[in-house]
Amino acid sequence: EAQVTQNPRYLITVTGKKLTVTCSQNMNHEYMSWYRQDPGLGLRQIYYSMNVEVTDKGDVPEGYKVSRKEKRNFPLILESPSPNQTSLYFCASSPDTLLYNEQFFGPGTRLTVL
Amino acid sequence: AQSVTQLGSHVSVSEGALVLLRCNYSSSVPPYLFWYVQYPNQGLQLLLKYTSAATLVKGINGFEAEFKKSETSFHLTKPSAHMSDAAEYFCAVSAHGSGNTGKLIFGQGTTLQVKP
Numbered sequence: 593e594a595q596v597t598q599n600p601r602y603l604i605t606v607t608g609k610k611l612t613v614t615c616s617q618n619m620n621h622e623y624m625s626w627y628r629q630d631p632g633l634g635l636r637q638i639y640y641s642m643n644v645e646v647t648d649k650g651d652v653p654e655g656y657k658v659s660r661k662e663k664r665n666f667p668l669i670l671e672s673p674s675p676n677q678t679s680l681y682f683c684a685s686s687p688d689t690l691l692y693n694e695q696f697f698g699p700g701t702r703l704t705v706l
Numbered sequence: 707a708q709s710v711t712q713l714g715s716h717v718s719v720s721e722g723a724l725v726l727l728r729c730n731y732s733s734s735v736p737p738y739l740f741w742y743v744q745y746p747n748q749g750l751q752l753l754l755k756y757t758s759a760a761t762l763v764k765g766i767n768g769f770e771a772e773f774k775k776s777e778t779s780f781h782l783t784k785p786s787a788h789m790s791d792a793a794e795y796f797c798a799v800s801a802h803g804s805g806n807t808g809k810l811i812f813g814q815g816t817t818l819q820v821k822p
Contacts, residue, residue: 596749623808632715634796634812635750642808650809682749689808691738691800692757697749 594619596698598683604704605673613668613701615683622688624666625695628652629680638681641666642689673705708733708799712813720821725769725784727816729797732778738800739780740810741771745793753795756780767791792820 596617605611617624625640627650637650641660655677657669666685670677683698713728731737738757742750754765761773771782780797795816801809 625808627812632814634710634814635798635810636812637807637809640807640809648807650807684750686808691802692755693808694740694752694755695808695810697742697751699747699749 594696596683596685596696598681598698598701600701601699602702604706606706607674608672611670611673611703613670613681613683613703615666615668615698616664617666617683617685617696618664619685619687619696620663621685621696622663623686623693624660625650625684625686626656626658626666626668627682627684629682629700635682638668673703675705677703678705679703708737708801708811710797710799710811710813712795712797712816714816715814716817716819718819718821719787721789722786725782725787725791725818727782727795727797727818729771729780729782729813730778731780731797731799733799733802735802737802739771739773740798740800741765741769741780741782742796742798743793744796744815750796753782787818787820789820789822792818794818 626638627635639658641647681701684695686693686695709732740755741753797813798810
């Protein structure tokens with residue numbers, strides 16, 4: 593089954609404790625992206641990657657890091673989480689960056705930073 | 707730059723009634739527009755998309771949307787609501803610009819409640 597998977601689905605952590613949210617897709621997509629969803633704000637892009645070893649900042653990159661060492665994986669790293677990073681996170685992938693392409697979303701990771 | 711505004715953060719309809727979720731966009735170039743649905747505890751799923759082929763776009767689960775350039779709108783409709791339609795709905799536009807980033811710009815979302 594074609595899908596985007598994320599782990600963990602739920603995470604409660606404390607301020608400053610480094611964490612990684614994994615994302616993997618099995619569709620051989622070149623493009624991957626991370627969004628955060630906050631009430632009343634919709635989804636906002638954090639980082640994106642057009643291909644292996646090619647990553648760039650989205651609209652809200654502060655406090656996050658990413659890497660793209662393999663085509664299928666695109667982990668999101670919070671080196672020192674803070675309470676304002678409490679949010680619902682989605683990973684998405686797409687065949688490429690063509691504007692009319694559908695993006696496929698993972699199930700989401702709900703993160704709480706205390 | 708592009709932007710999307712969804713009018714109404716919550717919409718409540720009775721089962722069997724018409725569903726109308728409003729979306730207005732701003733774009734200086736011809737837009738590519740999307741409607742996604744998010745069921746509880748799930749990721750976003752594409753309902754339909756507008757890519758300039760036809761102004762009336764039909765999607766999954768009986769939903770459709772009409773692109774109206776003069777009104778800069780892309781409202782989502784369904785003739786008869788079903789209990790299973792209760793979810794959050796997002797309108798989005800592909801971000802054009804120098805160096806296409808593949809980004810989607812989302813509206814704030816509209817929660818649809820369906821009453822028995």
